[in-house]
Amino acid sequence: MTSHTDTSAHLSFDELCALADAPRGVAPSESAHAHLAQCDDCATQLAGLGALRARARQLPHEVAPPAELWAGVRSGIAAQERGASASRSSFTRWRFAAAALVIALGSSAVTMVAMRAREGGMMRSPSSRVAGEVVSSSASGHESRLPARLASAELEYGRSVESLRRTLDERRDSLSSSTVETVERSLRIADEAIAEARAALERDPSNGVLAQIFTSNYERKIDVLRRATELAPRT
Amino acid sequence: MSSVLSLVQPQDAAADQRAARGDDALVERARGGDVDAFELLYHAHSARVYSLCLRLTGDQSQAVELAQDVFIRAWQALRDFRGDASVTTWLHRIAVNAMLTKRRGDRRRSARIALAEDDDEDASALASGSIAAHDVGAAIDLERAIALLPPGARRAFVLHDVEGYTHEEIAEMTGLASGTLRAQLHRARQLLMKALGP
Numbered sequence: 001m002t003s004h005t006d007t008s009a010h011l012s013f014d015e016l017c018a019l020a021d022a023p024r025g026v027a028p029s030e031s032a033h034a035h036l037a038q039c040d041d042c043a044t045q046l047a048g049l050g051a052l053r054a055r056a057r058q059l060p061h062e063v064a065p066p067a068e069l070w071a072g073v074r075s076g077i078a079a080q081e082r083g084a085s086a087s088r089s090s091f092t093r094w095r096f097a098a099a100a101l102v103i104a105l106g107s108s109a110v111t112m113v114a115m116r117a118r119e120g121g122m123m124r125s126p127s128s129r130v131a132g133e134v135v136s137s138s139a140s141g142h143e144s145r146l147p148a149r150l151a152s153a154e155l156e157y158g159r160s161v162e163s164l165r166r167t168l169d170e171r172r173d174s175l176s177s178s179t180v181e182t183v184e185r186s187l188r189i190a191d192e193a194i195a196e197a198r199a200a201l202e203r204d205p206s207n208g209v210l211a212q213i214f215t216s217n218y219e220r221k222i223d224v225l226r227r228a229t230e231l232a233p234r235t
Numbered sequence: 236m237s238s239v240l241s242l243v244q245p246q247d248a249a250a251d252q253r254a255a256r257g258d259d260a261l262v263e264r265a266r267g268g269d270v271d272a273f274e275l276l277y278h279a280h281s282a283r284v285y286s287l288c289l290r291l292t293g294d295q296s297q298a299v300e301l302a303q304d305v306f307i308r309a310w311q312a313l314r315d316f317r318g319d320a321s322v323t324t325w326l327h328r329i330a331v332n333a334m335l336t337k338r339r340g341d342r343r344r345s346a347r348i349a350l351a352e353d354d355d356e357d358a359s360a361l362a363s364g365s366i367a368a369h370d371v372g373a374a375i376d377l378e379r380a381i382a383l384l385p386p387g388a389r390r391a392f393v394l395h396d397v398e399g400y401t402h403e404e405i406a407e408m409t410g411l412a413s414g415t416l417r418a419q420l421h422r423a424r425q426l427l428m429k430a431l432g433p
Contacts (some may be wrong), residue, residue, distance in 0.1 A: 016422050028341050055377050056396035062282035063289055065302055070277055072299070076307035077270060 009035055011042045020049035145202045150211055157218040164225035175231060183228045190221035258322045266313045273313075276322065277306055284326045290393040293382030301337070305330045327398065331390070331408045338386060375406050380430045384423050391416050392423035 011019075011032060019028050027038065036043050148153065172180060197214040204210060258279065264272035284305055308329050316325055381389060381397075393407070394400045395416075402413045402426040409416070 013419070013425060016423055017424060045428075049424060051423060052427060052431070053396050056392070057399065059377065059397050061286055061398070063286035065281050065285035066299060069258040069281065069285070069299060069302055070274065072303040073277060073310075074270070074274075076303060077273075080307060080311065135316075205236050 003198060010039065011046075013045070016042065016046050016049055021054060041198065045219065111162055129136075146198065147201075147205050147211070150201065150214060153215055154218065155220065157215075160222050161218075161225060164229055167229045168225060171229060177230070183224065186224050187221060188226060190217060193217045194221065203217065259318060262313060262316055262318070263323065265358075273310060276385070280323055280326055281306070283323050284330060284380060287327055287330050287393065287398065288382055290378075290389055290397060291330065293384075293389060301330065301333055304333045304337075327394075328408045331394070332392075335409060347423070376431060377427070380427050383430075384426060387419045388423035388426065391419035393425070395420050396424075 015032065019032065022028070034047065055152055075104065168183075175183075194217045196216065197217055201207065201210045201214055256401060258276065261272045261276045261279075265276060276319070279301070285298060285302045288301040288305065291388075292298045292301055301371065309326055312329065316322070381392060384392060389403065394405045395402065400408070402416055405411075405416050406413045
């Protein structure tokens with residue numbers, strides 16, 4: 001603030017702001033009033049402050065947001081809800097693992113029932129035997145005598161398993177040791193169920209029920225792997 | 236920023252009361268997990284929240300991000316809303332808090348040591364008079380000048396002079412001492428007056 005009069009008598013900017021902010025009807029002090037009456041600089045500053053405040057109050061208080069803002073909010077809320085679910089995760093993770101375990105054990109039991117039923121003539125294969133559908137190797141590299149379509153399916157399943165397994169191994173560090181242990185146990189059980197179904201199929205390649213058990217065991221193994229990789233965030 | 240400005244239609248007190256009653260009912264429903272009710276609240280208040288976010292950040296993309304954060308935080312905090320302030324004031328408070336949290340995070344990330352609450356970033360452009368008066372209208376000039384204020388000064392000016400909150404209300408929102416807020420407000424006014432000219 002410059003002055004052509006007595007500088008020491010000028011009102012400070014804080015004092016001018018206080019005057020500008022004073023409620024209506026509150027008069028400045030006598031000394032301030034006297035100074036403003038004879039100092040154009042301070043009076044101009046005070047008028048400028050008043051004008052600035054008036055302009056600020058006239059600015060629009062509503063600005064339409066972009067249309068996509070609500071979609072972002074909505075997805076944020078959904079993510080939050082999922083986060084709340086994740087905070088209940090020990091239950092969810094164990095439930096997932098337990099489900100995998102039950103599925104694998106159940107599959108194994110169903111294999112046994114199917115084999116016994118077949119042996120006892122209680123169940124008939126919905127599919128007929130296809131001549132020449134015997135291959136010599138499985139996805140796991142073991143010698144096997146599976147119908148070609150199942151052997152082919154097993155190769156596909158093997159590729160998926162390998163890919164998911166690789167992803168899971170990369171992200172393993174982000175999972176708790178107990179979760180890793182449970183996943184591995186579930187996978188071992190799934191492998192046993194697959195091996196059992198394969199052995200049964202090799203003895204009875206035309207048994208459609210066994211074929212279904214065999215493929216569903218693979219699918220469940222893949223499901224266990226997929227869900228385990230989803231639990232493990234990318235690092 | 237100026238291209239999206241739209242003027243508000245003034246409301247009378249009775250309309251405000253009706254709106255408040257409507258808000259209360261929507262808040263109650265939203266508390267129960269009704270996202271549709273929350274969407275209605277959003278539509279009722281998003282323009283006021285977004286305008287504040289625009290002015291606090293001085294940047295459109297940051298404003299979108301901040302406004303989104305405000306409503307997500309609001310959804311989380313619905314149970315804490317007691318109705319002793321209007322929904323708009325409550326949302327404004329969340330916006331200010333979200334802004335402060337973000338700024339603190341940014342500061343930590345950039346490993347800057349904040350010796351004062353405010354800093355001089357951006358002030359040079361404003362102080363150098365680069366916001367000369369244009370023929371595009373005084374309001375737009377003021378908006379542009381506000382956007383170039385240092386963050387603390389901008390926040391104080393927007394909340395006090397634009398939104399009309401008192402120093403005490405702003406102190407409550409920000410957790411800053413009223414002396415600090417006054418200093419920031421006065422600095423903002425000085426910079427704006429210099430930039431905008433007589």
